[in-house]
Amino acid sequence: MILFAIELVFAAISSALSDEEHYDLAISSMVAGDMHSAVYHFERITSIDSHPQASFIYTNYATAIQAVGGGDGEEQLVSAIRHDETNVDAHFYLGILYQDGNNNFSAETCYKAALELDPFNWESSANLGAVYHDLGDFANAVDQFGNAIVLLEGELEPTNAPLGEKDRRSSLSDLHYRLGYSLLTYDPQDTKKCTLASSKAAVPCLALASNSFSRALQFNSENHAAEHLLSTLTKDSGMERASNEYVRQLFDEYSTNFENSLVNDLKYDGFRRVRGAFDRVSPKRKKRLYSRAIDIGCGTGLLGVEFRNVTKHLTGVDLSSKILEEAIRTRPGLYDSVFTGDAIEALSEIGPFDLVIAADSLIYIGDLTDLFSAVAGSLWDATSLFVFSLEKCSKKTVQALGANDWKFNLQPSGRFCHNDRTVHKMIKEANMVVERYESMEAFRSEGGKPVDGHIFVARLR
Numbered sequence: 001m002i003l004f005a006i007e008l009v010f011a012a013i014s015s016a017l018s019d020e021e022h023y024d025l026a027i028s029s030m031v032a033g034d035m036h037s038a039v040y041h042f043e044r045i046t047s048i049d050s051h052p053q054a055s056f057i058y059t060n061y062a063t064a065i066q067a068v069g070g071g072d073g074e075e076q077l078v079s080a081i082r083h084d085e086t087n088v089d090a091h092f093y094l095g096i097l098y099q100d101g102n103n104n105f106s107a108e109t110c111y112k113a114a115l116e117l118d119p120f121n122w123e124s125s126a127n128l129g130a131v132y133h134d135l136g137d138f139a140n141a142v143d144q145f146g147n148a149i150v151l152l153e154g155e156l157e158p159t160n161a162p163l164g165e166k167d168r169r170s171s172l173s174d175l176h177y178r179l180g181y182s183l184l185t186y187d188p189q190d191t192k193k194c195t196l197a198s199s200k201a202a203v204p205c206l207a208l209a210s211n212s213f214s215r216a217l218q219f220n221s222e223n224h225a226a227e228h229l230l231s232t233l234t235k236d237s238g239m240e241r242a243s244n245e246y247v248r249q250l251f252d253e254y255s256t257n258f259e260n261s262l263v264n265d266l267k268y269d270g271f272r273r274v275r276g277a278f279d280r281v282s283p284k285r286k287k288r289l290y291s292r293a294i295d296i297g298c299g300t301g302l303l304g305v306e307f308r309n310v311t312k313h314l315t316g317v318d319l320s321s322k323i324l325e326e327a328i329r330t331r332p333g334l335y336d337s338v339f340t341g342d343a344i345e346a347l348s349e350i351g352p353f354d355l356v357i358a359a360d361s362l363i364y365i366g367d368l369t370d371l372f373s374a375v376a377g378s379l380w381d382a383t384s385l386f387v388f389s390l391e392k393c394s395k396k397t398v399q400a401l402g403a404n405d406w407k408f409n410l411q412p413s414g415r416f417c418h419n420d421r422t423v424h425k426m427i428k429e430a431n432m433v434v435e436r437y438e439s440m441e442a443f444r445s446e447g448g449k450p451v452d453g454h455i456f457v458a459r460l461r
């Protein structure tokens with residue numbers, strides 16, 4: 001009752017305030033970090049359109065609305081630009097909004113507008129680079145990341161420069177990594193030359209990519225993604241698997257957009273194909289209900305969904321705690337239990353299992369010997385199954401590798417592709433036998449090109 005009375009008084013006072021007072025209170029609330037109060041006052045300005053600061057008000061209104069989860073702020077940002085086409089922030093924020101919504105072409109327009117108005121806006125350049133990368137336009141991505149680096153590294157005074165040296169180094173590490181990754185995707189076969197914003201000389205793209213990953217590491221020695229991709233370029237012959245830190249960092253960062261990017265952008269359907277191969281092993285097995293299954297490198301649960309109806313108990317294992325959180329958030333109850341950590345650790349600690357499944361996750365391990373022996377050690381009996389997918393190496397790589405006894409190859413993508421002959425051999429050495437082998441054409445795409453894979457269904461001998 002008392003609360004209701006207070007609200008009435010507050011409403012009466014508020015309604016007596018002028019637009020100018022609401023505007024001042026909205027801005028001071030924002031400064032104080034009280035976004036709910038800011039939205040309250042923005043909503044009560046009777047005519048923003050007639051206010052001399054309309055564009056600025058709409059931009060802040062959008063920020064406040066987004067902060068309280070009251071909308072995406074698109075309408076306000078569009079209004080801000082309508083009132084003042086030179087409002088750089090409005091173009092930039094609208095770009096972020098479109099980019100987050102995977103509307104890359106509209107995001108491109110916004111970031112370009114922001115950069116035309118403010119060529120020192122390094123964040124617009126960085127985001128525009130990411131937009132071009134996602135669109136498969138690597139030449140422009142390279143230009144934009146290069147430009148953002150020039151702005152942050154040089155003597156210039158970029159707009160919204162990172163506040164401290166630590167943040168500046170971290171941003172530069174990330175930018176160099178992204179630049180390297182675009183150079184790598186731009187020219188994985190080292191046939192072209194690339195030119196960076198910082199120098200006019202045309203250099204083989206892969207040499208520039210190596211340099212970018214080294215620079216990324218100089219700015220942040222904990223940048224495991226840069227470390228790993230640098231190894232792919234220097235063809236570290238001793239590298240038998242990606243480091244767990246690299247995989248964890250990659251998927252932690254990727255977690256919220258992981259499934260959208262994998263399924264919608266990269267057209268990944270390996271999880272369905274793995275289930276199909278499992279069904280084709282034998283109709284008798286198809287009717288079996290397994291007791292304890294483990295999904296290795298489960299990600300957000302795409303494969304788990306496919307196998308949920310053939311097992312009483314399902315455990316999801318992943319190195320990335322963030323991706324497991326995403327699996328639990330988006331598919332509550334799919335996994336009866338989850339394990340955060342390495343697959344080998346999980347197999348030995350929480351086995352045995354009568355079904356082990358893995359789609360698109362063993363591609364971060366080159367030499368599968370230890371993993372296979374951990375799987376064999378965790379399988380219940382000879383009727384238990386191990387179903388997994390791997391990437392195939394491209395024809396070009398296979399030709400380059402020559403002889404037949406090679407095991408795996410570390411690709412420019414940072415993932416391993418495997419030779420089916422030696423996988424068969426390794427399975428045998430782990431005291432298992434392959435019951436079914438299937439090729440899996442175009443189960444995902446990479447830089448606009450299809451990636452081929454293969455599926456193995458194995459059991460204990």
Ligand SMILES: C[S@@+](CC[C@H](N)C(=O)[O-])C[C@H]1O[C@@H](n2cnc3c(N)ncnc32)[C@H](O)[C@@H]1O
Binds near residue numbers: 248298301318
């Ligand atoms: C490309 S995703 C595939 C996810 C899922 N299996 C699917 O088909 O959608 C690869 C996942 O494997 C996980 N992963 C890679 N190596 C791993 C390892 N050694 N142990 C546990 N998880 C691993 C990664 O963290 C990532 O979530």
